[in-house]
Amino acid sequence: METKWYEDGLRMIEELTTNAEQIQDELLRGILSRNAGTEYLRQFLHGQADKQLFKKNVPIVSYEDLKPYIDRITNGETPDILSAEPITGFFMSSGTSGGQPKLMPITADVTKMWAIFRTLYESPVMKHFGDINQSGKRMEFMFAKPEIETPSGLKATAVTTSIFKESGFIAMLPKLYTSPVETIFCPDAEQSSYCQLLFGLIQRDEVVMIGSFFASTVLRAIKFLENHWQEMCSDIKTGRLSHRITDSGCRNAASSIMKPNPVLAELIEDICKCKSWEGILRKVWPKARYVGCICTGVMGQYITELEFYSGGLPLVSALYASSEAYFGINLEPLCKPSDVSYTILPNMAYFEFLPVKNECNESTETNSNNEATEPVDLVNVKLGHCYGLLVTTSTGLYRCKVGDVLMVTGFHNNTPQFQFMERENVILSVDQEKTSEADLFKAVTEAKALLDPIGFILTEYTSYADTSSAPGHYVLFWELKEKEGNHCKEPDTKTMVECCFRMEESLHYTYKIYRKNNIIAPLEIRVVKQGSFEVLMDYYVSKGASFSQYKRPSCIKSKEALKILDSRVTGKFFSPKPPL
Template identity: 85%
Template structure:
């Protein structure tokens, strides 16, 4: 039975999705029964726990609306101003996709929910790839984030760090993962990454999967390996870890696993010394069955480069979750990242969906501020329609907007399946036009296709609304790399200008009209040196962002971050004419 644990998980998925409506109703009833008397809900419910009364009287809110209550608890007031169950800690969001990190209340049930959610999202993966718990190790790049203590004495940390600290996780780590716990909690991320890669190379024959929480972290690890593989091979050859590693925990962990292995070092040298690193993941870790990381949403931009390195290994996006709630699982792990749909799990939170309409590539909430818009229950969403996700949880979030727009792609039994469309309210704008994250990604995808015939890959990009002069214009920062070789010569300027043209042609109707009327100036692409986006990430991490949960911002708003990229520009290119 132990060998087939995932079959129980698959059975549980069928039961949950078949009874989605009843499970959702029971879950909401339980949340309201426990929390109706709290200071927050008492204002709206007056002791009522009926679902329809809840929907008619409790307002739809954002995190900012709940923040005053959360801050009061963080500052020492009792939890019951917001929820009945005691708050044991806070989760901190990554803070890079939509603004400042958010504090999310944590209760005792969260660990149980996570354990169940993990079983559910891993079961379809194990069905396709076999039980990794029995046949290999995971080389996952994991980075704990420092805890902070609120004025009220509660701990606050990232979701992933809270998982890493669990006794059960620490106990199974040596058997199931290549990274010792000391490397995960190393405060120096560069030293941590070096050691996790080194130990993954030493155990290359046991590695059954390569991954991290986000695609961006996997890519950063591979690029780090490109720059440091010779030093790591020297470590493997001599059995002594590099002097660059000063963290005592990492050095102690190395002393337990490292011994001279010249043959392994020579083998890795031969692989890494090739002219092209295409397929390097599969070459270095030949028993790896897949690359596991979230490749949807803002991470989709990394799939092309990750496919280049992975050598045909499937890219598996197993779950959809946020700091607010665990939400959905991928029942088809082998599908392409662009085709991934997440089946919502009805016992993780009470889900509501606010209809939005696609108006010329702009996703707009139906109804005005003066008009009440009815939300749709989980089982009543319609195929092909788009919605903004709301969650109600036992952790003090009531009808709270997550900020994600999702599209219904199908159903599994009675539970809907969604594709991620965009983050709400994340856009670049220089006038009254609004360009969404999805619009920007589409335009970049069209333009970067021009690089392939000349042997270049777009590895990273971000945008900036330059309004320092009138009219303002869009600036795109691009980091490029040659398919062969580790250095980047500047691509043909004519091609780069054509990329500017292609981007403008691919943007939405409003942008094109404004460009033709000279309300918006020509789009600009600034090519930056290799490693520039690593420096950008280092900056955000230094400001408190999580290394493992970092999301490259779609649009730069920080003056300091802008200075980092502007200081390493090696070429500027402009669109020579308005789009047709």
């Protein structure tokens, strides 16, 4: 009997996770033996490739510490600064968590690594849903970002764009995806969205998977469909593409796929004109088996709304990766999005874990002073403990902080599994208190439960610490949507005030003490018009953020971004009293 490709992937996962320690040691040995003579490592290792010397002498660094070396490479000074392997280009980070995009050096091996990683993260998914490559097409919303040429002549590109440009990906695109390559590389995001959705509608009977890299992109596509389905149905009925699409590539792609189909147009019209869009994905694409997108971390805020639209389709967060490296995979794709744990793959990079003093569970109390603060290897992490992730790669990152806080939730064979908790240093603070991303998410989750009885869903939120007056206070921007219809009814004041109070009740001990002592003023929720966060996204994209990698910032730092949201506020509500 012929072996399915994903069964080979599953066997590889078992081998990797069983031999994690050996694989990690061999990987580090290989990285050091090749790169010990580079300018950066030479000052710490003196040409040696010894693990203990590496642990003792090579400092733990942030991207900012490595940036001067990377800047020299981008300016053309390439020989042996960070990597002995030739640098072929740079990955750009999304640029929305920590400000400006970071540039990560890459080598020719990165493309090969992605191919392995893709096989590994898709194998558990195929185990549960079958080989979708053989049964239909993926309707994935994909948006390439223009490359930037550095002074060295080397290109900087988003990770996703580099994937889209691969010859192998382009070759398999017509067979496996509903979106033609011309729509992915269309420079106008609105025209690209329109065409990708339109072609997905035309091929609705072939769609077996719906998704994108991030949950926010899937939701943006659904909302775009809400606003434009009538025009798309007209296109399908007549077989002619809307005049709004002026991009020549998109129009050429349409000419090969579009023909008049009034029966299909009428069917989609009947579905989309219903009073409520609950379960719309399953209704429009009845053969879809799951929605694939990252729903962890800051994307967790979108779970409720995605579940509303998905009609029971599983939400699958299959992978954990960043511009620094590929990290881990989800071995249980059918688990609840809030329960996702990622199994770290020991062949992707050399990983270390720096114990984090703040507890990741309910308390914000610090650990014992006697607890080790030195980084530990992958196989030596402890169940229930939290760590900051460090990576060492063959592309020139050595003991570099990724900025993610992870909690150990279990082990698969000899390899730990982690739940993403928060980004480091993404916090609110108006005095001495520190509110983390996880603290904020927990409080918002508690408060938004009050919206359900009045028929509203929280679709987007962000925050900032307003210290323009004393005492300062927390401000939350909320974008709301009615469950039924698409009207502009406002939520009642009583419920919104209660939401403010519920948030304060759900925040940590220090915040509550400061509120009771009037060191912090009452928490405020500002409700903004529908579409405000799309305008915010457009602003960040205009400033260089990647459309397909965009992550809504949990805390707003930009004055211009604050102006955008403040200009669209429809109601302001304050907590009526200090939390108990």
